[in-house]
Amino acid sequence: MNHTFRGGVHPNDQKAFSREAPLRRFDPTGEMVFPVAQHIGKPAKPVVAKGDQVLVGQMLAQGDGFVSANIISSCSGKVKAIEKRRIISGAMAECVVIENDGLFTPVEGMGEAQDVDALSADEILAKIQQAGIVGLGGAGFPTHVKLKPRDPAAIRYVIANGAECEPFLTCNDQLMRTEAAAIVAGLRIMLRLFPNAKGYIGIEDNKPEAIGAMRAAAGDEFEVLALHTKYPQGGEHNLIQTVAGVDYPVAKLPADVGCVVSNVGTIYAIERAVAHNEPLFSHVLTVSGDAVENPGNFIVRDGTCFRELVEACGGVKGDGPRKVLSGGPMMGFAVGTLDVHVQKTTNGITMLSADEVEQAQAAMTACLHCGRCTTVCPAGLLPQLMAEAAEIKDYERYEKKLYGLECVACGSCTYICPAKRPLTQTFKQTKAEIMAIKRAAQAGGAK
Amino acid sequence: MNTENVLNLSSGPHVRDRWSTRFIMHVVALSLLPASVVGVAVYGLKALWIILVSIGTAVATEFAFDKLCHRPDTWKDGSAIVTGLMLALTLSPNTPLYEPFLGSLFAILVVKCCFGGLGKNFVNPALAARCFLLISFSNTMTDFSVDGVSAATPVAELAAGRVVNITQMFLGTANGVIGSSILALLIGGLILWSLDIIHGQICFSVLGGFTLFMGLFGGQGFDPYFLAAHLCGGGVVLGAFFMATDYVTSPVSRLGQTVYGVMIGVLGAMFRIFGGAADSFSYSIIIANLFVPLIDTYIISKPYAFRKKAIQRQNGVTPAPLLQRIPKPVVTLAVIALISGLALSGVFSMTKDTIDQQKLEAAWAAYQEVVPTAEGFEAVPAAEDFKGEVYGSGFGRVYINEVVAGTDANGDLAGYAIAVTSAEGYDGNVGLSVGVSPDGTVNAISFTELHETPGKGMLCGEPEFMDQFHDRHADAFKLLPQGGGTAENEIDSVSGATVTSRAVVNAVNAALDFYHNVIEGGAA
Numbered sequence: 028m029n030h031t032f033r034g035g036v037h038p039n040d041q042k043a044f045s046r047e048a049p050l051r052r053f054d055p056t057g058e059m060v061f062p063v064a065q066h067i068g069k070p071a072k073p074v075v076a077k078g079d080q081v082l083v084g085q086m087l088a089q090g091d092g093f094v095s096a097n098i099i100s101s102c103s104g105k106v107k108a109i110e111k112r113r114i115i116s117g118a119m120a121e122c123v124v125i126e127n128d129g130l131f132t133p134v135e136g137m138g139e140a141q142d143v144d145a146l147s148a149d150e151i152l153a154k155i156q157q158a159g160i161v162g163l164g165g166a167g168f169p170t171h172v173k174l175k176p177r178d179p180a181a182i183r184y185v186i187a188n189g190a191e192c193e194p195f196l197t198c199n200d201q202l203m204r205t206e207a208a209a210i211v212a213g214l215r216i217m218l219r220l221f222p223n224a225k226g227y228i229g230i231e232d233n234k235p236e237a238i239g240a241m242r243a244a245a246g247d248e249f250e251v252l253a254l255h256t257k258y259p260q261g262g263e264h265n266l267i268q269t270v271a272g273v274d275y276p277v278a279k280l281p282a283d284v285g286c287v288v289s290n291v292g293t294i295y296a297i298e299r300a301v302a303h304n305e306p307l308f309s310h311v312l313t314v315s316g317d318a319v320e321n322p323g324n325f326i327v328r329d330g331t332c333f334r335e336l337v338e339a340c341g342g343v344k345g346d347g348p349r350k351v352l353s354g355g356p357m358m359g360f361a362v363g364t365l366d367v368h369v370q371k372t373t374n375g376i377t378m379l380s381a382d383e384v385e386q387a388q389a390a391m392t393a394c395l396h397c398g399r400c401t402t403v404c405p406a407g408l409l410p411q412l413m414a415e416a417a418e419i420k421d422y423e424r425y426e427k428k429l430y431g432l433e434c435v436a437c438g439s440c441t442y443i444c445p446a447k448r449p450l451t452q453t454f455k456q457t458k459a460e461i462m463a464i465k466r467a468a469q470a471g472g473a474k
Numbered sequence: 475m476n477t478e479n480v481l482n483l484s485s486g487p488h489v490r491d492r493w494s495t496r497f498i499m500h501v502v503a504l505s506l507l508p509a510s511v512v513g514v515a516v517y518g519l520k521a522l523w524i525i526l527v528s529i530g531t532a533v534a535t536e537f538a539f540d541k542l543c544h545r546p547d548t549w550k551d552g553s554a555i556v557t558g559l560m561l562a563l564t565l566s567p568n569t570p571l572y573e574p575f576l577g578s579l580f581a582i583l584v585v586k587c588c589f590g591g592l593g594k595n596f597v598n599p600a601l602a603a604r605c606f607l608l609i610s611f612s613n614t615m616t617d618f619s620v621d622g623v624s625a626a627t628p629v630a631e632l633a634a635g636r637v638v639n640i641t642q643m644f645l646g647t648a649n650g651v652i653g654s655s656i657l658a659l660l661i662g663g664l665i666l667w668s669l670d671i672i673h674g675q676i677c678f679s680v681l682g683g684f685t686l687f688m689g690l691f692g693g694q695g696f697d698p699y700f701l702a703a704h705l706c707g708g709g710v711v712l713g714a715f716f717m718a719t720d721y722v723t724s725p726v727s728r729l730g731q732t733v734y735g736v737m738i739g740v741l742g743a744m745f746r747i748f749g750g751a752a753d754s755f756s757y758s759i760i761i762a763n764l765f766v767p768l769i770d771t772y773i774i775s776k777p778y779a780f781r782k783k784a785i786q787r788q789n790g791v792t793p794a795p796l797l798q799r800i801p802k803p804v805v806t807l808a809v810i811a812l813i814s815g816l817a818l819s820g821v822f823s824m825t826k827d828t829i830d831q832q833k834l835e836a837a838w839a840a841y842q843e844v845v846p847t848a849e850g851f852e853a854v855p856a857a858e859d860f861k862g863e864v865y866g867s868g869f870g871r872v873y874i875n876e877v878v879a880g881t882d883a884n885g886d887l888a889g890y891a892i893a894v895t896s897a898e899g900y901d902g903n904v905g906l907s908v909g910v911s912p913d914g915t916v917n918a919i920s921f922t923e924l925h926e927t928p929g930k931g932m933l934c935g936e937p938e939f940m941d942q943f944h945d946r947h948a949d950a951f952k953l954l955p956q957g958g959g960t961a962e963n964e965i966d967s968v969s970g971a972t973v974t975s976r977a978v979v980n981a982v983n984a985a986l987d988f989y990h991n992v993i994e995g996g997a998a
Contacts, residue, residue, distance in 0.1 A: 350481060
């Protein structure tokens with residue numbers, strides 16, 4: 028049986044750079060920077076002040092309301108400042124800056140084994156919320172919110188997302204190989220919250236070792252699905268389509284169709300938090316690309332500077348990078364400098380010696396109407412017509428007739444376009460414009 | 475590690491597929507190579523020159539346009555090569571070289587560049603150019619003569635109800651355009667399809683729609699020989715795989731593509747069955763091209779999450795089995811197709827009697843014309859024995875339809891009128907009545923059915939040609955293709971219409987043979 032979804036593309040997976048590099052703990056020495064907004068929802072409110080001494084595992088900022096997440100210190104040291112710093116997205120944002128003392132002294136009780144079976148569902152959720160866990164796959168949606176749907180009994184599928192379809196990234200591959208038992212334990216904890224659900228683990232078939240390790244750890248308890256290697260297999264919509272066979276619109280949540288999907292990294296974090304009393308302050312990350320000397324996989328502390336990690340990999344290679352990405356090349360962000368800091372959702376640093384976007388711009392032609400974008404769109408949209416509507420700003424047609432707001436910006440259409448047209452980019456912008464118009468209309472109506 | 479100043483910023487995705495516009499265009503051009511090679515092998519160097527002139531003009535035109543209008547160098551993207559090559563493959567190997575030149579110029583300059591270049595043309599440039607040439611140079615565009623002797627294309631032969639050699643058509647050795655080797659076209663087309671460069675929905679729905687309509691209304695049912703002959707002739711395969719699938723002028727959604735494909739197939743078949751022109755497939759694609767904006771506006775597929783099945787699943791309902799899930803538009807289209815099919819065949823059968831009646835009246839008028847002194851006619855029963863069978867030998871496929879004896883006012887024999895049809899006209903049947911006086915002299919001939927090429931075969935219906943038979947006495951007439959006949963039994967061919975002229979002479983000879991051997995021979 029071939030587990031896959033409709034559409035999708037086959038970019039070179041580039042995993043060979045780092046696939047066999049074992050996970051290494053990396054302890055940084057420089058200052059640590061923690062933005063208070065690393066998740067979807069309200070920014071957290073700082074609970075420390077300049078000059079305070081903090082320990083590893085100590086809360087730096089507290090989630091503001093339910094849809095928010097705590098920010099946890101990953102080092103011990105002194106709070107140097109609470110100020111605006113440049114973050115990965117390129118914006119200046121409020122950050123807690125800590126002078127790292129290099130000792131990594133933990134708070135009391137961290138790492139102590141807990142009796143998970145004795146905990147109630149609400150206690151598990153409280154621990155997850157306390158630990159500041161968010162979706163580590165990239166979106167950063169607070170996990171305690173995701174795990175508390177209106178009707179937990181309606182959840183049928185709890186899916187561990189180990190697809191790792193993004194090129195270059197191999198850290199989840201390594202995590203599954205080395206921490207399979209912990210991930211299975213984490214999935215077991217999640218299933219405590221959903222009485223009628225069954226657990227699944229989805230892994231792309233380009234990671235046979237990870238599939239083997241997870242199968243050995245899961246036994247008969249959970250089904251490990253070998254997924255056809257195709258981007259964006261790890262997208263929430265596509266994984267649910269593959270495992271549960273349901274398509275759902277962006278206005279709905281996975282829980283509305285009986286599914287909960289979490290990245291294997293997140294599930295590992297849940298296990299650490301619930302069973303070992305260790306909040307989320309570190310996670311796995313891949314440093315890769317052809318412009319870094321020794322690509323590798325790390326368990327990295329939040330707040331670590333990109334530059335330190337690149338130096339830990341032997342520094343830049345050759346003429347240095349033309350482009351540095353936070354994350355992989357499909358969904359990642361280009362960063363303007365290496366002096367930015369790892370956030371909870373940062374799963375990779377990709378250093379590229381050549382910028383294909385630059386080359387593509389030079390080779391751009393008019394749209395051929397070849398329909399390749401339509402073929403690959405995993406949502407079944409018509410990117411070619413969407414681009415036409417966006418160009419003439421026919422937002423009515425874009426939204427109502429072409430369902431343009433259903434685009435999740437996976438980038439498949441831009442990737443495949445032989446005319447090298449920036450489709451995804453146009454759609455992101457158009458979506459932002461339509462949302463702005465809607466907000467303005469709402470504000471106008473409220474007056 | 476002072477890299478900061480050179481880091482590029484851009485929105486994702488940051489990697490791109492290797493395929494480019496240029497690559498795709500070159501693959502399409504290469505996929506036409508087998509057909510081009512067969513064309514050159516069969517028709518010789520003149521075909522190669524046509525291909526080269528066509529491609530060269532297309533590329534040069536785009537280059538000149540780019541330079542003159544200070545546009546980016548779009549001539550490099552390979553699309554002009556494809557347009558030029560496609561145009562060349564739709565031309566007869568006998569086309570004079572100025573025609574591919576003018577055609578390519580028209581395709582690139584008028585159809586493509588003037589509408590905004592690549593991706594903006596509203597009809598297929600190569601086909602538009604072909605139609606432009608067909609209208610402008612109808613004589614040379616339809617000249618498929620072999621070694622100076624005019625010959626019909628297989629589709630024209632087919633329309634005339636004659637037997638065609640499908641094997642020759644399939645291999646491309648039959649009479650036709652340069653790119654008429656079905657085998658070579660199929661190789662190229664299937665390669666493109668397997669590479670996902672062309673959409674199967676389009677090419678297979680064109681072929682499907684064409685076959686279905688041909689089978690239903692072609693008058694010969696689903697006769698495999700008949701269908702295969704039609705599929706192999708007249709650019710159906712070239713059109714389905716290379717012309718209809720042109721990206722710019724085909725719809726976006728799968729359903730839209732299917733509708734568009736069926737439309738081309740049905741139009742093409744309809745033009746073949748009910749229309750006169752053998753080149754109708756080009757027109758059917760052009761017409762469907764014009765509907766593409768409409769299709770793209772109204773036939774838009776919904777994203778997966780909004781389709782009925784998905785919505786049912788979202789609500790925890792198991793979707794109904796396949797048969798109940800056939801989309802409404804498909805059912806609607808099928809019903810419309812059925813109704814229009816029934817209506818068409820209804821009209822055909824209702825008008826059939828009227829048509830026959832008119833034919834009969836035309837025949838009697840013709841008898842009167844060729845035996846002017848007759849006051850009344852009476853059928854010669856002996857002719858009944860020959861009805862529906864090819865008459866004699868050496869006359870080609872000639873049929874004796876009816877023979878009547880005319881009597882004058884005194885009741886004496888005024889002469890015989892022999893209605894005869896040759897199935898070997900350039901474009902179908904040639905029907906005529908031959909008047910023979912009692913002494914065996916030909917009075918005159920009169921056409922009852924003649925629909926040949928205007929300016930050529932149709933000239934056989936003019937007095938200049940017809941009067942050659944007037945009051946001539948001969949056992950058999952002889953056709954002189956080069957003209958200059960002086961003897962009683964010599965007939966000058968209409969220049970450039972040897973086929974039609976020969977059909978007429980054969981028909982007259984058959985009539986005379988009937989007169990001498992059957993009537994005079996005492997059978998009557």
